[in-house]
Amino acid sequence: MNKIIETLKNHRSVRKFTNEPLTDHQIKEIIESAQCASTSSNVMAYTIIGVTDSALKQNLYEISGHKHVKTSAHLLLFCADLHRIHHLEENPDENPDYLNNLESTEQFMVSVIDATLASQNAAIAAESMGLGICYLGSLRNNIRKFNDLLHLPQHVIPLFGLAIGYPDHQPDIKPRLPMEAIYHENTYRPFEDQKSYIQKYDETITDYYASRSSNNRIDTWTNQMKRKFAIPTRMDVSSFVQEKNMNRK
Secondary structure (H helix, E strand, O other): OOHHHHHHHOOOEOOOEOOOOOOHHHHHHHHHHHHOOOOHHHOOOEEEEEEOOHHHHHHHHHHHOOOHHHHOOEEEEEEEEOHHHHHHOOOHHHOHHHHHHHOOHHHHHHHHHHHHHHHHHHHHHHHHOOOEEEEEHHHHHHHHHHHHHOOOOOOEEEEEEEEEEOEOOOOOOOOOOOHHHHOOOOOOOOHHHHHHHHHHHHHHHHHHHHHOOOOOOOOOHHHHHHHHHHOOOOOOHHHHHHHOOOOOO
16 A cells, blocks of 8 residues: 555544644645645636634634634635636626626536645645644534635635644544445446445444544444434525525526
8 A cells, every 4th residue: 555545544533633833834835735636627716715813713613613723733714716717807797608607506616626626635735744634614604704704705605624733632533434335337326226335334333433432422324314414504505605606507
């Protein structure tokens, strides 16, 4: 197994960090690695915001509720960004085709995918340095406040955060669904063909929760998903995105 694959397979979410700061060189390497991610048609439809202000971290913590928003050595925020593209056209309001394309679902998807690919490059770069990372979708708990704290203009959507730092603990690696449930060849396999692999995974994840070093519990993946999707979550995001003139067409 080469070092890159070993790093990928050793991934875990780290939520407790030491007080050791990152160097400017480390941050630069992480951002430059993020920028090397694949991007659709070289649009680079994303922006990364690094948070160094303690008051801003506190406000973001109040949205998220997770302490590692404040305690990580560095916090990166990833945004879907078509604002630059909007302003490349000198008279966008006089060019309806330009605006229709800019505000389409397709371009919204491009911007979200671009930002996500960049963030994963950043995460892998950080982990290759021996750092820990944790994604923070919880910042969308109040997406309007998240947006306002960053003073984001039209055509920019705040997506998630990435907490980075030196691990203060070594969480167990959480098992994943069997490959047979995720990887299909040539056509999508019906749910009935996946069911046995999901049942097998339920047994695996139950053993994991029972034996892990902290936060033990009895649970299955199936029951987790049923609980999660039974409760409407962040249903305001759709209207917010359209208010930012994205995903409207």
